[in-house]
Amino acid sequence: MNSPRFSQALFASVLLLVIIPLLVLAGLMIGRFYLNSIEQAKTSLQWQARNNAASLEQLIFKLEKNSQLLSSTKAIAELPDTVVYSQFALVQLQQFVTDNPQIIASIVLDNQGFIVEGYPITSLTLNYALTKSILDSAQISNNQNSIQVINKPQLNELLFQTETKQNALIAITSTLLHEQDSLSEPIRKTGLLVSFIPLSEALKWLAVHNEQPTYQSGKQVQITVQDHVLYSLGVVESTALLTGSASISNVLFNNERTALHFRINEAETAYTNAVKETAIAGGLLIIGLSVVSLFLVHWLTQRLHNPLNRITALSREFACGNYKKITDDFHYQEFKDIAQSLNSMAETIDIQITSLQLEKVRAEHSEQVKSQFLANMSHEIRTPMNGIVGFLQLLKKSQLNSEQADFVRQINNCSDVLLTVINDILDFSKIEANKIELDTRECNLIALCQDLIVLFKPSCDAKGIACQLNINQLKAVNVECDEIRVKQVLINLLSNAIKFTKEGEITLSINVIDKDAHTTTVEFTVTDTGIGIAEDKLTVLFNPFVQAQSNIMREYGGTGLGLAISKGLVDLMGGEISLKSKLGEGTTFTIMVSFKTHSHVLSKAKTSQLDTAITVDFSSIKTPLLVAEDNPINQIVITKYLSQLGLSYELAENGQIACDKASMNNYALILMDIQMPVMDGLTASKTLLKQEGFNTPIIAVSANAMREDIEKSMEIGIHDHIAKPIDFTELERALAKWLFQSI
Incomplete structure (x- = not known):
C-alpha cells in the first residue's frame, strides 16, 4: 500500500495559506485608501489655508502702504506740532477710513502717546495706556511701519459700540516724519499714525475677494497668534479634526515679534465614514479566514511535528559525529526518502572523515618535517656563508x-645576490604567501650594468664569445630600485645567454624610454646568438621547471627555475618581461620597468653594504665584550673584526659558559649565538635576563634568520638580532647603538 504523499498535504495547506496574504494585502489597500483620503483632505485644507492667508497678507500689505502714504502728507506729519492742521487732518483721516472700509478707526499720536486727532470721534476716548503701548511697540520694531495685534475686548466695545468677543484688532502703525531745514536734524519724528482693522472685517473682505464663503457647514475658520485664538468663525462638532494652517505675516504681539496664522478646521468624518465601513467589512473577512487558516496550519503542524523532530535529532547526532543508522518508520514517503539519504550520507561522511584524518596526520607530519628541514638548511647554509x-x-x-x-x-x-636567493628560498612564510618585499634605494643603472659586464667577461672570454654593453650614449640613469633584485634578474638572463651561446656575442642594452620628474621607464635587453628556442616553447618558458628541450638539462645543466624567478621579480617591480627567439639564430629578452626617478646625481654605484660602512670611534669602550660562539671559523671572523674596531673581548664556547662568565664579570655587551652545545643561546639569554640587576645588552648573532626565530628572540627580551652571514656594517651600527646607549 502506497504511503500518502506529504507533497499533496503541503500543497493543500499552502494553497489556503496563500489566500491569507492576499486578503491581508486587500486589507492593507483599504487602509492605504483610508490614509490617502485623509491625506488628500489635509492637502486640500492646507491649500485653502495658504490661499486665504496669501489674500489676507495682500490686504494687510495694501493697507500698510496706504497708511504710509497718508502719514507722508504735510497735515498729518506736522499735526502733533501744529494744531492748525487739525481740521484738515480730520478730513484726511475720514477720507482714509472711508476709502478703506476694512479700517474702522484711524488716530494720530504724538511722541508721548497722546491722541492728537482721530476718526471716528469715539476713537479719541481710547485709553492712554493702550496708545502708549502701541507707541512703545512701534518704537521697538525700529521700522517706519509695523503691524500689531491687539486682543482687548473693551477696545472692541468702544470702537464697535457693541460687545464682541474673540474679535481682535490689527493695528497698522506708520511713523510721522517732518522734514526740516536744519542741517543737524533734517528729519524729525513727530508722532505715529495708527489704523485699526477688526479681524471680522478682514474675513468679510476675504469672502468677497475669493468669491466664496469663508466657511461651510462642518468647517471652522480661525486666526491665531502664539496659540491664542484671536477670531473664530464657525463651529465643528467633532473631536477628530483635519487642520490646514498657513502663516499670514510677521506682527507684534505683547511686544514680541511673531507670526499671524490662518487656520481651517474640518471634521474628519466627512471623508472617512465610507472608508471605515469598507475597512470594517474587510477586517471581519480577514479575521474569519485567518481563524480557518489557523486551524489548518495547526493540523498540518501536528502531522509534521513528530517526524521532523526525529529527523532534527538524528541530524544533530550526525553533527556531533555519531553516524548511526536511521531505523524510524515515517508516515510520509518524502520522510522515508530523506531517512535513506541521511543513512547513505552518514556512511559516506564516516569514510571520508576517516580518510581525511589520516591525510591530516600525514600532512602535519610532512609540514613538521619540511619546517624542520628548512630551519636546519637555513642554519647549515648560513654558517659557512658567514665565514665566506x-x-x-x-x-x-x-x-x-x-x-x-x-x-x-x-x-x-x-x-x-646569493644571500638574497638563499633568504627567499629558506624563508618559508615569504615563499608560501608570495610576500617578497623590495628594498628600494638609490641606484645608477649604468654602473650596475657595467659591473655585470665585468662580472661575466671572464666566462665569455673562456668560451671565446664577445660580451658587450650598449648604453645608447647614456652617462647615468639614476633611479630608486631594489638593486639586488635588478641584478638577480639580469644575472639570470646573462647566465642563460652565456650557457646557450657557443659562438658569437652577448649584448646587454639599456635604454630610457620615458622620463619625467617622478618616473623613469627603462628598457633592458639581453641578446645572444645561441641555440634559440622553438616557437611552441615560448609561451611556457616562464613556468617553473620548464626547459625548451628535454636534453638541455643533460647538456647544459640547470633546474629551469631561473626564468620563473625572473618573471616573478619583474612582476613584483610592476614591469613586463618578454622574449623573441628563433631556433638556431639566438634569443632576445626584453624587460620594461618604470622606476621612481631619483633627483640627486650619484657619484658611483652603490654596490654593497661595505661601501656604506659607518665610522665610529670605540676607543672609549674599555669594558670587554662577551662573544658566545661555538664555531671556530665564526669565532675568528667576529673577533678579528672586533679587534679592528679596537674592542676587547672574551670567548664562550657555549651558553652555559656564557652564563657563568656574565654572572661573575661585567661586560659592555654580549654577542650571543643561538644554536650552541650544552646550553643554547635562547636559554642562556633568558637565564641572564631573569637575574636581578642584570642590564647588559644582548645581541643575537645567529644563522636562525627566519621570521619566527627573530620574533622568538625579541619575546624573551633580547635587545637586537643580526643574521648570519654577518654584515659588518649592520654589526657596527648595532654595536654603536647599544654600547653608547649603555654608557
Missing part, C-alpha cells in the same frame, strides 16, 4: 691593489 662573507669583508679592509679590490667587489656582489 666575513673573511671577504675582512679582506676588503686589508691592503689590496686595484685589481684585487675590484675582484673583491665583484665577489661581494655575487655573495649579495
Whole structure:
C-alpha cells in the first residue's frame, strides 16, 4: 500500500495559506485608501489655508502702504506740532477710513502717546495706556511701519459700540516724519499714525475677494497668534479634526515679534465614514479566514511535528559525529526518502572523515618535517656563508691593489645576490604567501650594468664569445630600485645567454624610454646568438621547471627555475618581461620597468653594504665584550673584526659558559649565538635576563634568520638580532647603538 504523499498535504495547506496574504494585502489597500483620503483632505485644507492667508497678507500689505502714504502728507506729519492742521487732518483721516472700509478707526499720536486727532470721534476716548503701548511697540520694531495685534475686548466695545468677543484688532502703525531745514536734524519724528482693522472685517473682505464663503457647514475658520485664538468663525462638532494652517505675516504681539496664522478646521468624518465601513467589512473577512487558516496550519503542524523532530535529532547526532543508522518508520514517503539519504550520507561522511584524518596526520607530519628541514638548511647554509662573507669583508679592509679590490667587489656582489636567493628560498612564510618585499634605494643603472659586464667577461672570454654593453650614449640613469633584485634578474638572463651561446656575442642594452620628474621607464635587453628556442616553447618558458628541450638539462645543466624567478621579480617591480627567439639564430629578452626617478646625481654605484660602512670611534669602550660562539671559523671572523674596531673581548664556547662568565664579570655587551652545545643561546639569554640587576645588552648573532626565530628572540627580551652571514656594517651600527646607549 502506497504511503500518502506529504507533497499533496503541503500543497493543500499552502494553497489556503496563500489566500491569507492576499486578503491581508486587500486589507492593507483599504487602509492605504483610508490614509490617502485623509491625506488628500489635509492637502486640500492646507491649500485653502495658504490661499486665504496669501489674500489676507495682500490686504494687510495694501493697507500698510496706504497708511504710509497718508502719514507722508504735510497735515498729518506736522499735526502733533501744529494744531492748525487739525481740521484738515480730520478730513484726511475720514477720507482714509472711508476709502478703506476694512479700517474702522484711524488716530494720530504724538511722541508721548497722546491722541492728537482721530476718526471716528469715539476713537479719541481710547485709553492712554493702550496708545502708549502701541507707541512703545512701534518704537521697538525700529521700522517706519509695523503691524500689531491687539486682543482687548473693551477696545472692541468702544470702537464697535457693541460687545464682541474673540474679535481682535490689527493695528497698522506708520511713523510721522517732518522734514526740516536744519542741517543737524533734517528729519524729525513727530508722532505715529495708527489704523485699526477688526479681524471680522478682514474675513468679510476675504469672502468677497475669493468669491466664496469663508466657511461651510462642518468647517471652522480661525486666526491665531502664539496659540491664542484671536477670531473664530464657525463651529465643528467633532473631536477628530483635519487642520490646514498657513502663516499670514510677521506682527507684534505683547511686544514680541511673531507670526499671524490662518487656520481651517474640518471634521474628519466627512471623508472617512465610507472608508471605515469598507475597512470594517474587510477586517471581519480577514479575521474569519485567518481563524480557518489557523486551524489548518495547526493540523498540518501536528502531522509534521513528530517526524521532523526525529529527523532534527538524528541530524544533530550526525553533527556531533555519531553516524548511526536511521531505523524510524515515517508516515510520509518524502520522510522515508530523506531517512535513506541521511543513512547513505552518514556512511559516506564516516569514510571520508576517516580518510581525511589520516591525510591530516600525514600532512602535519610532512609540514613538521619540511619546517624542520628548512630551519636546519637555513642554519647549515648560513654558517659557512658567514665565514665566506666575513673573511671577504675582512679582506676588503686589508691592503689590496686595484685589481684585487675590484675582484673583491665583484665577489661581494655575487655573495649579495646569493644571500638574497638563499633568504627567499629558506624563508618559508615569504615563499608560501608570495610576500617578497623590495628594498628600494638609490641606484645608477649604468654602473650596475657595467659591473655585470665585468662580472661575466671572464666566462665569455673562456668560451671565446664577445660580451658587450650598449648604453645608447647614456652617462647615468639614476633611479630608486631594489638593486639586488635588478641584478638577480639580469644575472639570470646573462647566465642563460652565456650557457646557450657557443659562438658569437652577448649584448646587454639599456635604454630610457620615458622620463619625467617622478618616473623613469627603462628598457633592458639581453641578446645572444645561441641555440634559440622553438616557437611552441615560448609561451611556457616562464613556468617553473620548464626547459625548451628535454636534453638541455643533460647538456647544459640547470633546474629551469631561473626564468620563473625572473618573471616573478619583474612582476613584483610592476614591469613586463618578454622574449623573441628563433631556433638556431639566438634569443632576445626584453624587460620594461618604470622606476621612481631619483633627483640627486650619484657619484658611483652603490654596490654593497661595505661601501656604506659607518665610522665610529670605540676607543672609549674599555669594558670587554662577551662573544658566545661555538664555531671556530665564526669565532675568528667576529673577533678579528672586533679587534679592528679596537674592542676587547672574551670567548664562550657555549651558553652555559656564557652564563657563568656574565654572572661573575661585567661586560659592555654580549654577542650571543643561538644554536650552541650544552646550553643554547635562547636559554642562556633568558637565564641572564631573569637575574636581578642584570642590564647588559644582548645581541643575537645567529644563522636562525627566519621570521619566527627573530620574533622568538625579541619575546624573551633580547635587545637586537643580526643574521648570519654577518654584515659588518649592520654589526657596527648595532654595536654603536647599544654600547653608547649603555654608557
